Amino acid sequence: MKEYQTITEISGPLVFAEVDEPVGYDEIVEIETADGEVRRGQVLDSSSGTVAIQTFEGTGGIDRKSSVRFLGETMKMPVTEDLLGRVLDGSGNPIDDGPDIVPDERRDIVGAAINPYSREYPEEFIQTGVSAIDGMNTLVRGQKLPIFSGSGLPHNDLALQIARQATVPEDAGEDEEESEFAVIFGAMGITAEEANEFMDDFERTGALERSVVFMNLADDPAVERTVTPRLALTTAEYLAFDKGYHVLVILTDMTNYCEALREIGAAREEVPGRRGYPGYMYTDLASLYERAGRIKGEDGSVTQIPILTMPSDDITHPIPDLTGYITEGQIMVDRDLNSQGVQPPVNVLPSLSRLMDDGIGEGLTRGDHGGVSDQIYAAYAEGEDLRDLVNIVGREALSERDNKYLDFADRFEEEFVQQGYNTNRDIDETLNVGWDLLSMLPKDELNRVDEENIEQYYTEDESVEVTADD
Amino acid sequence: MSKATESDVREDGIIESVSGPVVTAVDLEARMNDVVYVGNEGLMGEVIEIEGNLTTIQVYEETSGVAPGEPVESTGAPLSVDLGPGMLDSIYDGVQRPLDVLEEKMNSAFLDRGVDAPGIDLEKTWDFTPEVEEGDEVGNGDIVGSVPETPSIDHKVMVPPGTLDEDETAAVVSVESGEFNVEQTVAELETGDEIQMRQEWPVREARPTEEKQTPTEPLTSGQRILDGLFPLAKGGTAAIPGPFGSGKTVAQQSLAKFADADIVVYIGCGERGNEMTEVIDDFPDLPDPQTGNALMARTCLIANTSNMPVAARESCVYTGITIAEHYRDMGYDVALMADSTSRWAEAMREISSRLEEMPGEEGYPAYLAARLSEFYERAGYFENINGTEGSVSAIGAVSPPGGDFSEPVTQNTLRIVKTFWALDADLAERRHFPAINWDESYSLYRDQLDPWFVENVAEDWPEQRQWAIDVLDEEGELQEIVQLVGKDALPEDQQLTLEVARFLKEAWLQQNALHDVDRYCPPEKTYEMLGAIKMFNDEAFDALEAGVPVEEITDVDSLPRLNRIGTTPDDEAEEFVEELEADITEELRALY
Ligand SMILES: Nc1ncnc2c1ncn2[C@@H]1O[C@H](COP(=O)(O)OP(=O)(O)OP(=O)(O)O)[C@@H](O)[C@H]1O
Numbered sequence A: 001m002k003e004y005q006t007i008t009e010i011s012g013p014l015v016f017a018e019v020d021e022p023v024g025y026d027e028i029v030e031i032e033t034a035d036g037e038v039r040r041g042q043v044l045d046s047s048s049g050t051v052a053i054q055t056f057e058g059t060g061g062i063d064r065k066s067s068v069r070f071l072g073e074t075m076k077m078p079v080t081e082d083l084l085g086r087v088l089d090g091s092g093n094p095i096d097d098g099p100d101i102v103p104d105e106r107r108d109i110v111g112a113a114i115n116p117y118s119r120e121y122p123e124e125f126i127q128t129g130v131s132a133i134d135g136m137n138t139l140v141r142g143q144k145l146p147i148f149s150g151s152g153l154p155h156n157d158l159a160l161q162i163a164r165q166a167t168v169p170e171d172a173g174e175d176e177e178e179s180e181f182a183v184i185f186g187a188m189g190i191t192a193e194e195a196n197e198f199m200d201d202f203e204r205t206g207a208l209e210r211s212v213v214f215m216n217l218a219d220d221p222a223v224e225r226t227v228t229p230r231l232a233l234t235t236a237e238y239l240a241f242d243k244g245y246h247v248l249v250i251l252t253d254m255t256n257y258c259e260a261l262r263e264i265g266a267a268r269e270e271v272p273g274r275r276g277y278p279g280y281m282y283t284d285l286a287s288l289y290e291r292a293g294r295i296k297g298e299d300g301s302v303t304q305i306p307i308l309t310m311p312s313d314d315i316t317h318p319i320p321d322l323t324g325y326i327t328e329g330q331i332m333v334d335r336d337l338n339s340q341g342v343q344p345p346v347n348v349l350p351s352l353s354r355l356m357d358d359g360i361g362e363g364l365t366r367g368d369h370g371g372v373s374d375q376i377y378a379a380y381a382e383g384e385d386l387r388d389l390v391n392i393v394g395r396e397a398l399s400e401r402d403n404k405y406l407d408f409a410d411r412f413e414e415e416f417v418q419q420g421y422n423t424n425r426d427i428d429e430t431l432n433v434g435w436d437l438l439s440m441l442p443k444d445e446l447n448r449v450d451e452e453n454i455e456q457y458y459t460e461d462e463s464v465e466v467t468a469d470d
Numbered sequence B: 001m002s003k004a005t006e007s008d009v010r011e012d013g014i015i016e017s018v019s020g021p022v023v024t025a026v027d028l029e030a031r032m033n034d035v036v037y038v039g040n041e042g043l044m045g046e047v048i049e050i051e052g053n054l055t056t057i058q059v060y061e062e063t064s065g066v067a068p069g070e071p072v073e074s075t076g077a078p079l080s081v082d083l084g085p086g087m088l089d090s091i092y093d094g095v096q097r098p099l100d101v102l103e104e105k106m107n108s109a110f111l112d113r114g115v116d117a118p119g120i121d122l123e124k125t126w127d128f129t130p131e132v133e134e135g136d137e138v139g140n141g142d143i144v145g146s147v148p149e150t151p152s153i154d155h156k157v158m159v160p161p162g163t164l165d166e167d168e169t170a171a172v173v174s175v176e177s178g179e180f181n182v183e184q185t186v187a188e189l190e191t192g193d194e195i196q197m198r199q200e201w202p203v204r205e206a207r208p209t210e211e212k213q214t215p216t217e218p219l220t221s222g223q224r225i226l227d228g229l230f231p232l233a234k235g236g237t238a239a240i241p242g243p244f245g246s247g248k249t250v251a252q253q254s255l256a257k258f259a260d261a262d263i264v265v266y267i268g269c270g271e272r273g274n275e276m277t278e279v280i281d282d283f284p285d286l287p288d289p290q291t292g293n294a295l296m297a298r299t300c301l302i303a304n305t306s307n308m309p310v311a312a313r314e315s316c317v318y319t320g321i322t323i324a325e326h327y328r329d330m331g332y333d334v335a336l337m338a339d340s341t342s343r344w345a346e347a348m349r350e351i352s353s354r355l356e357e358m359p360g361e362e363g364y365p366a367y368l369a370a371r372l373s374e375f376y377e378r379a380g381y382f383e384n385i386n387g388t389e390g391s392v393s394a395i396g397a398v399s400p401p402g403g404d405f406s407e408p409v410t411q412n413t414l415r416i417v418k419t420f421w422a423l424d425a426d427l428a429e430r431r432h433f434p435a436i437n438w439d440e441s442y443s444l445y446r447d448q449l450d451p452w453f454v455e456n457v458a459e460d461w462p463e464q465r466q467w468a469i470d471v472l473d474e475e476g477e478l479q480e481i482v483q484l485v486g487k488d489a490l491p492e493d494q495q496l497t498l499e500v501a502r503f504l505k506e507a508w509l510q511q512n513a514l515h516d517v518d519r520y521c522p523p524e525k526t527y528e529m530l531g532a533i534k535m536f537n538d539e540a541f542d543a544l545e546a547g548v549p550v551e552e553i554t555d556v557d558s559l560p561r562l563n564r565i566g567t568t569p570d571d572e573a574e575e576f577v578e579e580l581e582a583d584i585t586e587e588l589r590a591l592y
């Protein structure tokens, strides 16, 4: 291994150096400062003669006299089952005073793409115990389903609730042991306070034992954030496809990850894409999100719940936009519902789970699931629309039918979505609450539910009570 | 992909620099678009720029660890596909490597690098039946025989274009039936040319045709809103733009399943792995509505998922359309779907920016519009050079950032395509699927296809469609008033129009792609359903005129059954509709 003292330029997170031997693209670099501190980085651009290096821990303290060593390999994550229960920093070094990690293997963190031919289509229902998800936007094993939120909203509470409660109901899973998830938690630039919230909950519930935590906090180097999720996902893939675990990966906050990408792009003076984010951000995000799934013949699975805060709550902002184009749906946390005190404040209308349809129904959840969910969507959307109108013309100007839909929308939020962060509803309970609400509407309005389901679940008298105008 | 082989490989270049998918090399003797093998692992790439002694290459595989100084070899041939039997029922990556073969060769579920495989099985033998005799004169493109490629499709073996001079013919000196593999000679011409089942074609070059014709036949889709309001022609072009989650992929997949094409080429361009898996899982079991055989027997899949190398994303649409053209040359109607063309455009943008080309609008290269139109120009209804007629219909999904249609890819696409299916986030949010906005969408083929519908479905097809459009238009206007004053403030006849429109939207335009019956609606049923709603409309207005209040009209018991026609099996639908029409009529007339 050759050492160079040939740094020519330092700019933001980038270091340029001259070399007289070929250096591989993406190769890992160590830069040692005059006072002996070692920083790690990665080759971004390699030409004969010069390389551009992106440093993970910032360039502060690096000068032209610092030495540069090329390790001759791309970045690796040491993986072993013993990682479960451990807390690591954003670069994968233990920070929990535990024993040294003896790796089984060192894996390239830029994971290879799963051959689409080798994938198994995800269709095993995960019960999160949250009605707005299970009933309306069902999650399945191997799905990537992000939480779209805004700053100051309780997305962490929701994520924790999911991590705590997620199981695959026993008769749906192959055997009982498999029903619990190993949790990989990758934090990127979150505050120490948020981090504590997660850690406390993990410790309190005993979840830590089956978790691996990667922590890059707000005051840790920004560029490191581009590595953290890759370490987390490499670990997840190892546990899932080598060790047979069902792994739930929570990545938060993807917005900070994207900011780090933008910072590197700017430092490289790249032509920026929309709002200054790199033009390749879609591809880059896909290289993370697509590392979810199932593989034919393998027992384990990787399910991803990335969390992102939408800048100014704007869903068309490039970060949520590009994410939504890659993930298999999204769960929307809503500011208005939050201020109404709905817990969790999930707005189901713009939420979506694209893998829901194959994971629900007879034998999986319940035969009426699809119909109930479609009908509730339609009814809630109609009620929502009428709310605008009622502000203008008042309730009296509306027909009896319209008033029912208004009542429906209110009760849907108060009874179906609202449940608190500590209530774990099984799928039957969720669907039954759904029927309670649907029974407010006249039977022949229920055109999305099969007639036999109406027979079985619709309760007649309910509709009389609620039409009483007040 | 064919270039794994032959054309005396020379080791002639040295890598100068590596930056993501873009590599430069010095001392490489290669022409533009030649395929090269890069680095010690021999990663596949294509020459995209030559400047003096410096050659720029886009690499179709991950370049981590590749270093300057490593060798580059040129194959001396442009990026080509292998054309021949075995393409159907296959799934390829963006440069036509079969993904099942790669899985086997790599012995892993993850895609490794530096592994190549021919696009069609070179060993497999096919049962060849000649369609010419010794002594027959044949020219370029002429069919010399065929092999049963799948239960649905006979693969025609043709004289490769370019074998003879244009307009030249040559006598067949020998031709034999029997079992052959794709590289064995099945016919020989007097010129000494030997014809095999396999031919190669450079993907960036359109295969020659005799003449482009005006399409007059619809590509029926089994989707009510498409066949009914915005039909696509065989040989036509269409764009489906829409924000994420609005239903582009579901629409493309429905077309791939139910369009009355002979051949379907489905390109997953920079989208999700699971969506391709879903197709691979579903298509072998689903019946083709035309032949009853498995859908896979008419389908060729090309998958460059979003995490696969970006350069291969740029090439996958060309791989797809070249395969489509080959089947067109046999006289088939081919439907090609590309989901999503935006990812293709972004791949162009990424490569272009690595080349430090002058960016055009929103960073896209200045040649974006030209590339898009070249691509869609390869679609069309053609007279082929062998005298047969065939078509390629191209349907591209577009994924505009933020769902904003004013961006360059959507706009440049709309300038070219003749059918526009605009997906709408609002409709999708209220689960009105397909979320195709009926105000914004259009089909410029409508008039030229009407004669076909009149002849094959119903004489008053155009009139009935116009009626539906008028009601929907009126509803749009009325809704604006309703938003201000509420529905009850409208006069009764307008309230009734709103009710009729509600049935048009909920019972007719909405179609559940996930329902076993509703997902496919033959044009006849589309017509009958519309007829039932129109009949209700006519009867209801008669009743209204006779003084029956609107609430009573819309309250008749049989009405909700209008919403159930879609899910009624096709063979029962006619009877169901007849009965329903009779009931509605009877109930309404009983009111006055
Ligand atoms: N015709 C339909 N019937 C029933 N559901 C539909 C229909 N069209 C779309 N959907 C629903 O909408 C969801 C999203 O559709 P789809 O995946 O096609 O969106 P998309 O436009 O391709 O999004 P993206 O750009 O992110 O790929 C589907 O998972 C399905 O639940």
Ligand SMILES: [Mg+2]
Pocket: B248, B249, B250, B271, B339
């Ligand atoms: Mg899609």
